Amino acid sequence: MRYIPHTEHDIQAMLAVLGVDSVEDLIRHLPEDLRQNASLDIAPGLAESEITQRLTTFAELQVGSRPERSFLGAGAYAHLVPVVVDQIVQRAEFATAYTPYQPEVSQGTLQVIFEFQSLVSSLLGLEVANASMYDGASATAEAVLMAKRILPKRSRVLIARSLHPQYRQVIETYLDGFPGLSLVELGWDETGRLEQAALARHLDERVCGVVVGYPNVFGVIEDIAAISRSAQDAGALTLSVTPESVALGILKSPGELGADIAVAEGQSLGIPLSYGGPGLGLFACRSRYVRNMPGRLVGETVDQDGRSGFVLTLATREQHIRRERATSNICTNHGLCALAATVFLCLLGKQGLRELALRNVKNSHYLAEVLQQVASVQARFPSPFFNECVLTVPHARGVWARLKEQGVIAGIVLEDWYGELHDCLLVCATELHTREAIERFGQQLRQATTLTQVA
Numbered sequence: 001m002r003y004i005p006h007t008e009h010d011i012q013a014m015l016a017v018l019g020v021d022s023v024e025d026l027i028r029h030l031p032e033d034l035r036q037n038a039s040l041d042i043a044p045g046l047a048e049s050e051i052t053q054r055l056t057t058f059a060e061l062q063v064g065s066r067p068e069r070s071f072l073g074a075g076a077y078a079h080l081v082p083v084v085v086d087q088i089v090q091r092a093e094f095a096t097a098y099t100p101y102q103p104e105v106s107q108g109t110l111q112v113i114f115e116f117q118s119l120v121s122s123l124l125g126l127e128v129a130n131a132s133m134y135d136g137a138s139a140t141a142e143a144v145l146m147a148k149r150i151l152p153k154r155s156r157v158l159i160a161r162s163l164h165p166q167y168r169q170v171i172e173t174y175l176d177g178f179p180g181l182s183l184v185e186l187g188w189d190e191t192g193r194l195e196q197a198a199l200a201r202h203l204d205e206r207v208c209g210v211v212v213g214y215p216n217v218f219g220v221i222e223d224i225a226a227i228s229r230s231a232q233d234a235g236a237l238t239l240s241v242t243p244e245s246v247a248l249g250i251l252k253s254p255g256e257l258g259a260d261i262a263v264a265e266g267q268s269l270g271i272p273l274s275y276g277g278p279g280l281g282l283f284a285c286r287s288r289y290v291r292n293m294p295g296r297l298v299g300e301t302v303d304q305d306g307r308s309g310f311v312l313t314l315a316t317r318e319q320h321i322r323r324e325r326a327t328s329n330i331c332t333n334h335g336l337c338a339l340a341a342t343v344f345l346c347l348l349g350k351q352g353l354r355e356l357a358l359r360n361v362k363n364s365h366y367l368a369e370v371l372q373q374v375a376s377v378q379a380r381f382p383s384p385f386f387n388e389c390v391l392t393v394p395h396a397r398g399v400w401a402r403l404k405e406q407g408v409i410a411g412i413v414l415e416d417w418y419g420e421l422h423d424c425l426l427v428c429a430t431e432l433h434t435r436e437a438i439e440r441f442g443q444q445l446r447q448a449t450t451l452t453q454v455a
Contacts, residue, residue, distance in 0.1 A: 075164050077430055081344070103312070116132065125252075127287035128286075131295055142281075142295075147208045148208055151236070156206045214247075240257075250361065261285045366429070374446045379392075392423055
């Protein structure tokens with residue numbers, strides 16, 4: 001149970017009901033010597049993250065406690081979720097609300113969705129956003145189908161191979177049996193970015209869209225502006241995909257860089273890691289494409305008396321219109337997840353999100369610096385990165401296994417996803433990783449590499 005102290009206003013209100021002037025008056029019947037010895041020497045308050053870290057440290061001192069230290073990212077990220085997010089999403093009017101079809105009884109739900117859309121539109125830098133998708137991967141697949149609807153005579157989609165493999169698998173699943181649309185994968189160059197020469201070779205009048213991660217699966221920041229210019233010259237659309245939405249706190253928005261459709265995974269925005277789910281799909285596009293956008297859209301209006309209100313404005317799903325005209329068969333949105341992201345973004349604000357992103361950059365770059373002090377460990381790609389990076393580690397799979405035995409998850413063995421990235425680990429650090437934990441990881445990595453080489 002969360003502890004929320006009384007405000008000064010609460011205290012004064014209760015004292016007024018009791019007919020006393022102060023809390024001290026309530027205990028004046030106790031002997032004075034006891035009252036004088038009852039004061040507590042309490043230090044100034046700590047930030048929530050500091051308290052959590054301190055209690056975690058105490059817990060680790062207990063016999064038998066061996067928490068795993070995870071430097072795992074790759075599409076799901078550990079961030080601090082402020083307590084107020086939990087408190088608000090548990091309120092009955094949100095926890096029990098489901099569908100916004102009846103505006104006269106769903107104004108709270110509708111307003112939350114409207115605010116969510118407004119925040120997503122601002123975050124992704126595009127004019128219109130929908131009321132959320134299931135997750136980043138399915139949102140990406142829906143964006144591909146949307147590009148085909150916008151350019152129905154075109155038959156190809158170019159997709160960066162550096163897009164998260166699981167996102168690509170979801171796209172392939174969506175397109176399995178889908179007539180008239182094929183995928184062409186493009187590799188990366190020595191910097192870890194989309195290979196521009198390959199893009200130029202394949203961009204022609206058959207391409208309806210170019211799909212690229214921002215950042216990509218390696219944590220590398222793609223040049224969305226250059227990709228957008230090339231796509232526009234060929235009459236194609238640019239689809240940006242952001243698996244780590246905190247990155248948008250410091251990166252230029254996809255819309256600002258020329259993306260026509262931008263999607264993202266919103267798990268990092270106030271949604272804790274829960275064994276792989278749930279996620280939250282963010283989806284935005286340029287206003288001229290709104291009729292082809294999947295999902296639904298909540299708008300603001302006024303009633304006959306001029307009072308402001310919120311209504312379901314656009315819902316081109318097969319439940320609402322003829323099946324052949326539907327833009328999607330998604331049946332609902334992740335209402336509570338969208339609410340959590342809305343509360344989280346409102347709490348932080350633009351500056352707070354920027355500061356959070358900068359803390360992630362600082363920690364992840366410190367992680368890369370510390371780990372590269374280990375002999376033979378070096379960065380695989382020289383490009384700027386966010387949160388996570390690829391390191392070449394001799395005998396990476398064996399080193400990973402040794403560290404796992406010590407309770408350390410040393411990221412991802414990338415060879416499982418990309419055969420050519422032999423002996424590479426994808427490691428991640430967020431604002432929750434302390435310098436001490438990072439330095440300890442560096443020491444353990446040094447020991448693990450030495451032991452593995454000897455073996």
